[in-house]
Amino acid sequence: MTTDSFTDRLSDYLDDELSAPERAALDAHLAQCAGCRGTIEELRGVVLEATSLNDRAPSRDLWTGVAARIAPGSQLRGFVSPFRRAISSRLSFTLPQLAAAGLALMVLSGGLVWMARSGDPRADFPPISAQVADGSPANLADPRYDEAIGDLERSLEVVRTKLDPETVRVVEESLATIDRAIDDWRRALATDPANVYLIRHLAEARQRKLTLLRRATLLGS
């Protein structure tokens, strides 16, 4: 065995994970290798430090956030979000906000399924990404976006008579739901402008609206 292969076994040696012959071979190597003896002593020191770490409480109060989520009648009761990575503990969502977000997803999914079934090859959504910088307050004012939305809404109004009434109904429901979601995200952002989670979802909702309008208009044109 080489010195490197012995070195790779030093943790196993420390943890008594080696067989008797392996241990004997390593003991023999250690007897003549000062480098490995030094390494194993340092590794022993690392392990010792790991076992003597002290626990410490957080520097800020976390109970308020926990209490809000477990309180009877809480709108966030039991809510353990996979997205909580970016949620500030200061943030709370109302039930209507959560419901709107969920509904938006359902309606939008329904709309997409419907478009796919109608044979529209453009029913696939492009990847959505929000250009946000962690920790930076959001500045989502974009006149070009508003202008594009306005143009598309006017175009849709022109072609809506060419669309199937069921199509119009689904599109309008979807747009209304997305608008409510956008309003909710905006209100939440007003109280926490640097929250990346909110910024990302607002950007996503806005892009969904744009995409839906564009596709609905294309269907009627």
Added chain:
Amino acid sequence: MVQERSLEALALRCATVLSAADMTNDVAQAAAGDVSAFERVYHAHLPRVHSLVRRMAGGRDTDELTQDVFVRVWQKLGSFRGDAAFSTWLHRLAVNVIIERFRAERTRRQRLRDGDDIFETIAAPMRSRDLSMDFETALTTLPDGAREIFVLHDVEGYKHREIASLLDISAGTSKAQLHRARMMLRRQLRPGSA
């Protein structure tokens, strides 16, 4: 003098027993829906849980993950049968919540592969540091996979077979990652080590 010491020791033992009894009562009351009792349970275990989360997550999202753990504890309290110590039960639950979070972010194997790469790239520059680093800070610089395994094994006392089961990896991978984590910490904590 000896008698005084004996009395002090007895008082300390009594206080410990009473404290444990209080905690048992608090757990039972919390399981029955008493939020005040749960708050006492929370405060009693917060430093332990927060430290576990901080070390395993490398300091990222520690507060949010800690809150997630306690929300999950509240949800699962009814399933605590007292077969193990409450602190042991809570600790296992906390580890599961943390690992679930990691799983949601990316697959375990990808994490470990990333970890290998990071280990190779950041271990070398650290050798040139001439200031010794705080152990907890050094932990945060470990690759995710290696750090989780190091914390579970060396800090929390899990066995490789338990870690393998928790993380859905082989015991051999767990051993290899542990060794790499230790070697990396050794280099960072003792600049100049080869």
